[in-house]
Amino acid sequence: MSKPHLHVIVLRIVLWLLLGAFAICTWAEGRPSEIRVAVFNDVGTGKSIKNLSEALADKERFVVTKITAEEVRDGALKNFDILIHPGGSGSKQGKELGEEGREIVRAFVRDGGGFIGICAGAYLASADYDWSLHILDAKVLDRKHWARGTGRVQLALQDEAQTVLGDKRDNVEVYYGQGPLLAPANDPDIVDYTVISTYQSEIAKNGTPRGVMIGTTAIAAAPFGEGRVLCFSPHPEKTDGMEFYIERAVIWVSAHRN
Numbered sequence: 593m594s595k596p597h598l599h600v601i602v603l604r605i606v607l608w609l610l611l612g613a614f615a616i617c618t619w620a621e622g623r624p625s626e627i628r629v630a631v632f633n634d635v636g637t638g639k640s641i642k643n644l645s646e647a648l649a650d651k652e653r654f655v656v657t658k659i660t661a662e663e664v665r666d667g668a669l670k671n672f673d674i675l676i677h678p679g680g681s682g683s684k685q686g687k688e689l690g691e692e693g694r695e696i697v698r699a700f701v702r703d704g705g706g707f708i709g710i711c712a713g714a715y716l717a718s719a720d721y722d723w724s725l726h727i728l729d730a731k732v733l734d735r736k737h738w739a740r741g742t743g744r745v746q747l748a749l750q751d752e753a754q755t756v757l758g759d760k761r762d763n764v765e766v767y768y769g770q771g772p773l774l775a776p777a778n779d780p781d782i783v784d785y786t787v788i789s790t791y792q793s794e795i796a797k798n799g800t801p802r803g804v805m806i807g808t809t810a811i812a813a814a815p816f817g818e819g820r821v822l823c824f825s826p827h828p829e830k831t832d833g834m835e836f837y838i839e840r841a842v843i844w845v846s847a848h849r850n
Contacts, residue, residue: 630669636684694724708823765831767827
């Protein structure tokens, strides 16, 4: 059998190299892109931060770092794609950030960063307090009775829940821990939010009036400048089987950056 000519050998080598490069590119495209997640961990952060960390345990997809208010003021957000403010106390978190820190967070989102607020973080995102971020066009109803108790509640999901959270169901049950009862604030300087879900049942303990919670916004999503905001009044990260909402939320608020 005759040996292949030199040009045939060269052609085979080039073909192998091209196939190898194609395989590498295909593998890289199939891998999930890395999302850099900053989680606020300072005064006002509650114990649910542990549940949040567990919900983001996919190390190949998420790089999660806890940051303080001082680090925010020092410019640490430039190293992240999104910021999460977890449960606890919205007022304490906002006041710990201070006016300077709150403006830095606003600028981060306005310039394309993602923001997720859970319970206290949703209070913080609202446009209703002097310590809040004013990045979600939402006010808080029945502010006097914020300590309305805890327990499991029913949510009615809107069609947008499928796009944002990957959930096709009409109704879900989730843990509630005194999160804000959100409604449109109608601030002309902030884009209106989209309702992802509403409360279908209520918690009315500790002398709080009944009939207020049902129908208010439980999950809201909105753009803010070039960035995205997604807020949860309840706690999916503390609800068995609902933790995937957090993963999907992170992917949604960061999607336009990838």
